[in-house]
Amino acid sequence: MSEWEEASPSVIHIAEQLIEKYHPWLRDARIGFVFRDEAQQSLGRLILAQAQKVTAKLQVYLEFDFLIWVSKEDWEGKLTDAQREALIDHELCHCVKRLDTDTWAIRPHDVQEFWQIIERHGLWSSDLHNGREAMERAIQAELPLGQVKRAGKVASVSLKNIGDWGSLHDDLLEEARRFAEEEGEITVTKLQRKFKIAYSRASSLLNLIQTVASEPGE
Ligand SMILES: [Zn+2]
Numbered sequence: 001m002s003e004w005e006e007a008s009p010s011v012i013h014i015a016e017q018l019i020e021k022y023h024p025w026l027r028d029a030r031i032g033f034v035f036r037d038e039a040q041q042s043l044g045r046l047i048l049a050q051a052q053k054v055t056a057k058l059q060v061y062l063e064f065d066f067l068i069w070v071s072k073e074d075w076e077g078k079l080t081d082a083q084r085e086a087l088i089d090h091e092l093c094h095c096v097k098r099l100d101t102d103t104w105a106i107r108p109h110d111v112q113e114f115w116q117i118i119e120r121h122g123l124w125s126s127d128l129h130n131g132r133e134a135m136e137r138a139i140q141a142e143l144p145l146g147q148v149k150r151a152g153k154v155a156s157v158s159l160k161n162i163g164d165w166g167s168l169h170d171d172l173l174e175e176a177r178r179f180a181e182e183e184g185e186i187t188v189t190k191l192q193r194k195f196k197i198a199y200s201r202a203s204s205l206l207n208l209i210q211t212v213a214s215e216p217g218e
Helices: 009-022 024-028 072-077 081-094 115-121 126-139 159-167 173-183 188-195 199-211
Strands: 004-006 030-036 040-042 045-047 049-053 066-071 095-098 103-106 153-156
Touching: 004 159, 009 024, 009 030, 009 081, 009 153, 024 095, 030 072, 049 081, 049 103, 066 072, 066 081, 081 095, 173 188, 173 199, 188 199
Parallel strands: 030 066, 030 153
Antiparallel strands: 004 030, 040 045, 049 066, 095 103
16 A cells, blocks of 8 residues: 655645646645655556545545645656656646536546547547637636635645545545446445455445545546
């Protein structure tokens, strides 16, 4: 299982600068950063960071609207300054306010496509063509900045709360959630069998499926 730590001040500093420059609507958001010891492996890909919405239930322990974890190993040892900035900018792009419901949400990627397809067929779909524009119009561009109250904060999740965060996280969560959707009805035993895990982990996974907001942004 992954180890969690307080994120370093360099993460907070870069995030604050990026919010002022490119994501001013996030001045109202409470964003917590946490270090994970290393990147997450997912189907052969490395995930260096992940943004997640904090649900109302979880806000009891974690007074944030979003939590973003960053791989400490990559942040401290592998990424250049420019890459660090791109990584945090990317995660912040996942964090938006929905204008229709006035709630914070995780926005999916504008473009989901294989390199080979773009190479062979160009921007063949309307998604690829208009996706970005449509998305920005719908979500952020119309948010009048006059309404931004600057009530938010960017902070490292405190040591005191990191344990709570750790207990709310499981690398199998997304897969388990998909499995639960396919199955319709999900039980601890089904999870145990599917993922070959012990009862205690399956039972805490089931609890997570029911509490933690879906669709984290990688
Ligand atoms: Zn992403």
